[in-house]
Amino acid sequence: MPNSSLPxxxxxxxxxxxxVEARRRAGARIGLVPTMGALHKGHLSLAxxxxxxxxxxxxxxxVNPTQFGPQEDYSRYPRTLQADLDLLRSEQVDFVFCPSxxxxxxxxxxxxxxxPSVANSLEGMIRPGHFRGVxxxxxxxxxxxxxxxxxxxxxxxxxxxxxxxxxxxxGLPITIEVCPIVRDPDGLALSSRNRYLSTEERRKALSISGxxxxxxxxxxxxxxxxxxxxxxxQKALLGAGIDSIDYATIxxxxxxxxxxxxxxxxxxxxxxxVGTTRLIDNEVLAPPSGATVRD
Ligand code: PAF
Numbered sequence: 001m002p003n004s005s006l007p008x009x010x011x012x013x014x015x016x017x018x019x020v021e022a023r024r025r026a027g028a029r030i031g032l033v034p035t036m037g038a039l040h041k042g043h044l045s046l047a048x049x050x051x052x053x054x055x056x057x058x059x060x061x062x063v064n065p066t067q068f069g070p071q072e073d074y075s076r077y078p079r080t081l082q083a084d085l086d087l088l089r090s091e092q093v094d095f096v097f098c099p100s101x102x103x104x105x106x107x108x109x110x111x112x113x114x115x116p117s118v119a120n121s122l123e124g125m126i127r128p129g130h131f132r133g134v135x136x137x138x139x140x141x142x143x144x145x146x147x148x149x150x151x152x153x154x155x156x157x158x159x160x161x162x163x164x165x166x167x168x169x170x171g172l173p174i175t176i177e178v179c180p181i182v183r184d185p186d187g188l189a190l191s192s193r194n195r196y197l198s199t200e201e202r203r204k205a206l207s208i209s210g211x212x213x214x215x216x217x218x219x220x221x222x223x224x225x226x227x228x229x230x231x232x233x234q235k236a237l238l239g240a241g242i243d244s245i246d247y248a249t250i251x252x253x254x255x256x257x258x259x260x261x262x263x264x265x266x267x268x269x270x271x272x273x274v275g276t277t278r279l280i281d282n283e284v285l286a287p288p289s290g291a292t293v294r295d
Contacts, residue, residue, distance in 0.1 A: 007059070007088050007096045013104070013144040016097045020058065020145050028055040032147035032174075034138060037061040038078035038192035039087050042182040046151040047091040049179050058145045059088050060097040062104060066112075067133030078192055097145055104140060112136045116165035121256050122269060123158050123280070126246050134159060135166050142174055149175045153182075155189050157269060157282045158256060181281070183209065189281045196277040205274045207240030211248065212283040215268045219285045226250040226259045229268065237272055246271035246278070253284060262286060 010016045020030055031050030035043050043059075050057040061084055068074035081098070088096055113135035115124070124131050142150065152160045160178045167176055182190045187209035188202070197205055211233040218229055233248040251258050253265040262285060269282040 004089070007085065007093045009085070009096050009098055011097075011099055011103065013097075013099055013140075016058070016095070016099075016144045017146065019095065020056075020147065023056050024146070024148075029149075030054055030145070030147040031057045032141070032145050032150040033057065033059040033093070034141050034150060034152070035059060035061055035084075036063045036077065036192065037084050038080050038195070039084045040182075040190045040192065040194075042153050042155065042190040044087060044091050045182050046153060046179050047088065047093050049177065050149070050151050051092060053149055053177070054147075056095070057091075057093045058095040058097055058147060059093045060099075060141050060145065062097075062099055062137065062141070064104075064133060064137040065101060066105070066136055067130050069127055069129060072127070073193075078195060095145075097141070099144070104137065113139055113166065115162055116169060118158070118165050118254075118256055119162045121158075121251075121258075122247055122249070123271065126271065131159070131162050135162065138163055139166070139170070139172075142172060147174060149177050151177050151179055154178050154284075155181045155191065155281065157267060161254070161256065187213065189279075191279060193277050193279060197274060201274045201277065204241045204243075205277075205279055207237050207242055208270050208272055208279055208281045210240070211236035211270060212268050212281060215250075216283055216285060219262060219266075224262045226262055226266075229262075233268065233270060237270070242272045242274060244273045246273070248272070250285070253286075 031054030033046045033050055063077050065074055112132050115131035115135045119131035164176045186206055188206055214236055215229045215233055229250050237245055248270045249258055250266055250268050253267045259266055264286045266285040267282055268285055271280045
């Protein structure tokens, strides 16, 4: 039965840190679910994973200005705080950290995290400065809510790799857990940006998961030439009337270097635009040796 007094809403980074530190001193294991709000079942699956693994779950809601480019959708990014709180209550999340822009970026703020090299390709190439903003805010969220485990979604495949590498490189005392993509029954990966899509655009957007599915089938049938697989994805997307493709590629699961041949550790990744909406999705085709694909 959801406790109607939960979640506790906290705006001050200092209050958030004191709350988390007090719970940790009392022996609680803390799970952190960083989000930009406009929550959907994908986010809620992260909250569920945290509730299973931890004693206390903190979700964060902060639309981070430093990870948006000047032409991107920062100002129109959906802000749905009340609905988000209701959803987090239904998942029995304990705290929601919801700082203001000024609390996160004090006047004169000028220190940024230089992202690791896995940030250089794909999203990093197309959205210059994006991962610098992501790494900076995530490190600040980890400082405000010093949790044991932070939960991120596989849909942002490159983001998860970047955060894992940043955490390793900087020796951050937090485990990064990556949870599977959640999809609508028709295959569309859940995204806060799906709400921008008209019915016709949504139909076109389905070709993204469709193209990934096709590649998975080709790989299962024995195809290993990544150039053939890339062409198949592009044909599927353009054939469905996708407006433009930022990338549709096959890359190494850990380095994100583009592959010519699939051996192991391969992921197919797509970023494409439908109307003015930019969507990303991916499918692990072969996990790194020793790892398993969770789906
Ligand atoms: O994935 C997101 O929603 C954001 O990039 C994150 C990790 C919350 C940082 O702002």
